[in-house]
Amino acid sequence: MKIKTIRPIFVTQFPAVFEQGVLYISEEFETAGHLCCCGCGGKVITSLNPARWNLRKEGGTVSLSPSIGNWNYACKSHYFITKNKVVEAGQFDAKKITAVQRRDRRDMEHYVAVVNARAGQTPEKAPVPTAKKTPEKSLMYEVVAFLKKLWKT
Structure with a gap:
């Protein structure tokens, strides 16, 4: 390092x-x-x-x-x-990296499910993304808006 x-x-x-x-x-x-x-x-x-x-x-x-x-x-x-x-820390080979990425994905899915449950959005009530969804309400729009605000100089 x-x-x-x-x-x-x-x-x-x-x-x-x-x-x-x-x-x-x-x-x-x-x-x-x-x-x-x-x-x-x-x-x-x-x-x-x-x-x-x-x-x-x-x-x-x-x-x-x-x-x-x-x-x-x-x-x-x-x-x-x-x-x-x-x-x-020690170097990881491709197999270990894949395992970590899989675990990270699982952790994030669990975290989102918990947050949604606390907000009263059970899987059957959670909004389902569709192609017709307006950009203002899409997750990608929120991420881009967040990043623009964060990186704003």
């Missing part, structure tokens, strides 16, 4: 250009972002929710869990951020 420590900065919106060694944290948007700690320059965005990553603040330090696996980058880096320290 090129980067051994990371400095947390709490922001409302991410800057247009990330600085190496800085973990930008938007509590409002439950998202954190940083440049890959291997030094490749890849932008890493972590969604802060029980199905993805948890952020723990301790004094002036932060920890993200579980580990960060940049499987979609050429570097395939894998590390932990613990109390502002970057700790390299």
